[in-house]
Amino acid sequence: MGCGTSKVLPEPPKDVHLDLVKKVEPYTGYKTDIYKHFIRGDGDAVKSAIPSPPCHTNPYVEQPEPRKNRVAKYRAKFDPRVTAKYDIKALIGRGSFSRVVRVEHKATKQPYAIKLIETKYREGREVCESELCVLRRVRHTNIIQLIEVFETQERIYMVMELATGGELFDRIITKGSFTERDATRVLQMVLDGVKYLHTLGITHRDLKPENLLYYHPGMDSKIMITDFGLASARKKGDDCLMKTTCGTPEYIAPEILVRKPYTNSVDMWALGVISYILLSGTMPFEDDNRTRLYRQILKGKYSYSGEPWPSVSNLAKDFIDRLLTVDPSDRMTALQALKHPWVVSMAASSSMKNLHRSISQNLLKRASSRCQSTKSAQSTRSSRSTKSNKSRRVRERELRELNLRYQQQYNG
Incomplete structure (x- = not known):
């Protein structure tokens, strides 16, 4: 229902007097720093614990390789400790410094959400510290639950309850x-x-x-x-x-x-x-x-x-x-x-x-209005781009004609 976000990252909290999450896997030297994109693996995406705006495909960009290959490559980039315990199923959200994926616990078949936060960026570290500081302390039926945490040198994996009922x-x-x-x-x-x-x-x-x-x-x-x-x-x-x-x-x-x-x-x-x-x-x-x-x-x-x-x-x-x-x-x-x-x-x-x-x-009505507003903004940007391209083409044509006249005068 909002008009987008205008988030200023808060100062990371320093004082924690409770720590109810028992299991935190520290960094042990695995190299899993490369992180690019993940394409949905199987089935439809479900709403995650951390909702994020949808991604839009550019129709003018060359089509990517088959989905199955991309999913396999993406899964290979997860920390081995995570993939040893969880099956990676689908991308269900993304933010500036994070991705949320749906996973399934291999032993219990219980679905969870894993939030991956890139901590090599300062903003990502601050968000991660803030969120972990809170989630490690809380145990309440109406608050999303943190299950466990895996930590690497440049990334944090937060395993959480999966909310599948929608907004x-x-x-x-x-x-x-x-x-x-x-x-x-x-x-x-x-x-x-x-x-x-x-x-x-x-x-x-x-x-x-x-x-x-x-x-x-x-x-x-x-x-x-x-x-x-x-x-x-x-x-x-x-x-x-x-x-x-x-x-x-x-x-x-x-x-x-x-x-x-x-x-x-x-x-x-x-x-x-x-x-x-x-x-x-x-x-x-x-x-x-x-x-x-x-x-x-x-x-x-x-x-x-x-x-x-x-x-x-x-x-x-x-x-x-x-x-x-x-x-x-x-x-x-x-x-x-x-x-x-x-x-x-x-x-x-x-x-x-x-x-x-x-x-x-x-x-x-509000959703439709906001959609039309977005399309209008996109159309305006497209129109400006078209006008700009048109004027550039006119200038190039004039320059070619001018060069042609000079050549004709010189040769004549």
Whole structure:
């Protein structure tokens, strides 16, 4: 639901008072530094613990070698300790310094996701240190689980749980029915996970729908919080103030934008944005112009106009209002949000009005709008390129004609 990311890498956390991941395989001298591309091996890709934007094939580039050969070459580049234990199945995500692959444990046949992070780059190291610092400490049913870690000189292999149920809003669109009761059940799970993180002194700093995944495709699947690349972990007793500007534009809290020291309440602001989208399929703050978007956020002004807001309860709106508060000291904590009357009453009540049609229409309309915007930008770039090529051809033709005239004059 975001307009892309505007991530500034956080400072790597230094203090860790828990280490629940027992098995970390250190570097032992294997040379596996060459890493280029991986083409999907078998079957369709499933949603990973760390979602990433899709890759697009250039039709003007020479077609690569057969898929089977490429997969074999790619697998050969994995550290032997990894391939001895796991079968590499498919690429399911990629980022600036990382790749995520679906694997299968050879002995148990259990599927997992392995996130490979290139640590030879400083940015990759910082993200890796930040994410590992958090994932080694957490054990919660609604947070993606780190299983084990393999380390080489220039790469880290993080074996994690595999979330195969898809993103939150993809499920809503295909579900056919979505009520306030459904919304409170989703929010209860997310709030439980966030409350646990905040208790440990961990701030996610990039909560958004793309990072909330269903564990499996079944109706009874739990929601899992993923992607801790921007998370900040603070030691017990610290003042918990952070200063790094990071996050995804539409979900950034006002205090981050004004570059004030902030606390874990920035996660609660993001949950207010998510709650608004969850009940309407629209964004509370949205503008293609980043400056105007930030101005909206700083004012904290949004509306409950349009469908399906007339059908949404006042309690639900009050819940959102108490999260989308510009003053962080007035914002609800995760514990207070869990005790809000809307969450408590709606989670236990019977079914409410079906909001699915309006929410799905709004989500699909926004997705289509953003797709058209992307195509328009690409078309503009293509047009500029065409004009540039045309003017170059004209100049070259004129130059050839000029040379021809000079030759004719010289020979004549």
